[in-house]
Amino acid sequence: MSLAILAALACCGMPSHTGAPQRHVPTAIEANDNRRPAGTLRNGVLTVSLEARMGTWYPEGPNGKAVDIAAFAEAGRLPQNPGPLIRVPVGTEVRATVRNALDAPLTLFGFGASRGVTDSVIIAPHASREMHFRAGAPGTYYYAAKTTPVPIAGRLGGDSQLNGAIVIDPTGAVAADRIFLISLWGRLDSLSPTGLGNVTMTINGLSWPHTERLEMTQGDSARYRVVNLSTLAHPMHLHGFYFRVDARGDGIHDSLYTHAQQRLAVTELIAPGQTMMLAWQATRPGDWIFHCHFAGHLSTLVSLDNMSGMMDSTGAMRHMSDRPHQMYGLVLGIHVAPHGSDMAAAAAPARHIRLLVRERPNVYGSAPGYAYVLGGSADDSSGAMPVPGPTLVLERGQPVAVTIVNQSQDQAAVHWHGIELEDSYADGVPGWSGSADNLLQPIPPGDSLTVHFTPPRAGTFMYHSHFNEFHQIPSGLYGALVVVDSAHPLSSDADRILVFSDHGPTTNVIRGPFPRVTMNGDTAPPPLDLQAGRHYRFRLVNIRGDAPAQFSLQHGDSVLMWRAVAKDGADLPASQATNRPATLLFAPGEIYDFDFTAPAAGGTYSLVFGDPKVRDLPALLQQVAIRVH
Ligand SMILES: [Cu+2]
Structure with missing residues (x-):
């Protein structure tokens, strides 16, 4: 878990029941791989008919544990998680009829003119509502709904899977892409050692090892649109390759990056309600993964299968099971077949x-x-x-x-x-x-x-x-x-390698105790010695287990300046290698290099690092003196 955030949710009185209406209809919910657009597109008008209704979801495959939840269906079809894909060319008039087959009022976001969470309608139980919007700027968007009073980004229970992607394509040729929607369902349990009851985190409705296997051939390029409609942020990490970040959005706006804005990364943090578009090329064959770098989000914490070992104080330490890996949750497997014999x-x-x-x-x-x-x-x-x-x-x-x-x-x-x-x-x-x-x-x-x-x-x-x-x-x-x-x-003179992690593991991810952030293994590191006027390269590595870290270089309370030079090991293009305030909020799996010129001797300089402020929880920061000689 991103513990602090779930803890914050816990303090806000998250309902521990599923939150959704009680009518039980044992329809199986299909996992939706977001390849088939819903509705009928004719003469520039998409007509689509959706229904929110109860069903039984199998995030861990047909033989796995089932969860009764509310989900969207296209009229006449099985309910899906994520809900049916709305995908249209720019300028299309989208006419949606949404029926609420649930026993509670449904608050629906995303089908109005401004999209995203700015735009909601309430549909009474067993009522229908017609909505329409014109597809504006190309990009990745979404719709989402809830039956509980929490915000969309606070849903955990039976309404947490009422989500779907909206993609607006530019006119003309459209590059092949895949759409991955991240969601989370769970229950807190104050009596369990972890603080969690059952939790699952899914990509397109499935949890590893049941997520889709992406088949590619060496040389293929891939384009991923990622939509995060879970309650938590996820630093998404690709093994073996860089991806190019081409767009970032929040469901309301999507910013397609210009060539100068595009950047390479191996890890990109996506907050709740955000979207991103990534592109990469599978130039080398083999089996790779694309996964969340919060270690809890690929652990048994997010397995519904109690037999696989829900974490407890002993099982947590020794995963000596016969399983070949210990991953669950937010992982996609990518198989790249060799092309010819040019290995x-x-x-x-x-x-x-x-x-x-x-x-x-x-x-x-x-x-x-x-x-x-x-x-x-x-x-x-x-x-x-x-x-x-x-x-x-x-x-x-x-x-x-x-x-x-x-x-x-x-x-x-x-x-x-x-x-x-x-x-x-x-x-x-x-x-x-x-x-x-x-x-x-x-x-x-x-x-x-x-x-x-x-x-x-x-x-x-x-x-x-x-x-x-x-x-x-x-x-x-x-x-x-x-x-x-x-x-x-x-060189030991000019380089400062600062690696951030945790002082030990966490058992209860809701109540803690939570480990302090460490810098090079220390919760209270010794002063940093720098030589006045000298150029340094700060190499900052975040390998915390499950939470972001904050870092800054300060003169008293004011932040010093540095120049960004690399991200995740890749040099930044000149347009992005800019001077900026020496402050950084970064996630596990992210690495940054900055050039920093030590100031003149005599001032009160410090390095500040630790847990950033998360929602209502205060920042927990450690100050380290910088001695300039
Ligand atoms: Cu995650």
Whole structure:
């Protein structure tokens, strides 16, 4: 969970019942892959007839747990989650008839002239209403409805899946795309160890491993429209490739970026009610994933299947199940088939690294701590538990072989975050990375695994656990990875690598206790020493478990200036490498590089980091002195 946000919802008295009307109609709800537009388009007019009604939803596949919810159906068809897709060319007149077959009044958003959540109508139980709007600016929009008094972005229960995408296409040729709508259904339970009852998070109505498998061929390009109609933000992360962010919207407006505004990223945060459009090209074959980087959003916390191990104080620590992976929720699997036989042959490794996974009991209360340790280092022989793990410095274009030696009691897997890997086997997602005949498995305790890759781009990256992430990451299994070349050097004089995570795992995601934010493993780091007038590169890495982090460089209460230079390891184009206030709010999975010129000596300078303000909860910030010499 993004704990603080759900906690904020909890304080607002979220109803724990499903929130939807009680009439039970056992119609199965279909998952909607958002490929088929609803309605009839004739002479510039789309006529569509929708109905909100009760049904039974199977977010974990037909044999999984069922949830009775309200959903939209196209008249005469099965209800769908997400609701039927409204997709029209710009200028189309959309005429929608919406019938409320529920026993409670339905507040419907998105079918008015201004769309989004600015525009609502209330439809009485068993009444119908006709609405129309003209499709204006091309982009990604949505409709949504509720039967409870909470805002659309506060729905958790039986009305939380009353959602659908609206896409307005430009005239002329339309590039192929896919539409992914994120939703959340759940119940809080003050008696459960996690604070949660059952929760599911879904993409197009399904939770991993039941989400759609996206089939591509090497060289194909992909365009994703993502709509977040859940109560929580999600930093969406693509493995193995950069995507280009082409548009961002809020359901009311969609801003299609100009060429100068487009940027590369591997992680993009999407808040509740927001939309985004991403494009990328699958230039390398293999099995990859596109997932939310809040570790709780791909953990058992969002599994309805209690048999899979709803987290409890013991099961949380040891996911020694027979399942090949521990992911649930917001994950899409992408299979890229090789095109011809032009796969690059792996070059002989020029450099070998041993990376140990170490564990020590009772580091965070009764929970164990973990650490990555560089084989052959002083930490290796001393038995130390360095957190973060060693900063791995690799050379662009130089092949590396990393042998991961699992000395812990849990299973292990390492993901090379942001690296454009030539072979997905190295990507670190057990049960998925690699290929059907060479599937990556988690590394059992006492075992080891060697992976090979050649980083093609210089920049700031990271490595982290991709097994039991909700526990292993906040408990120490992460480190920075810097790829250098002649234009992108790294020196202890000019570079400051700051890695943000958590001081241990969370058990109860609603009540806490919540771990403090750490900077380079410390909740109260020592002062930072800088030399007056010198140029520094700040490399900021967020690998918190489940929440964003805030960072700023200050002179007293005023914020200093810095220049943005890279995002997620990719250099920014000149149009975006701009001077700006030295303050950053960023999510797990995001990495930023900034150039900063140290001010003159004598002032009171500080670095401030921690938990940002979330809704009604105050910010929880730590101040670190900057000593300018
Ligand atoms: Cu998420």
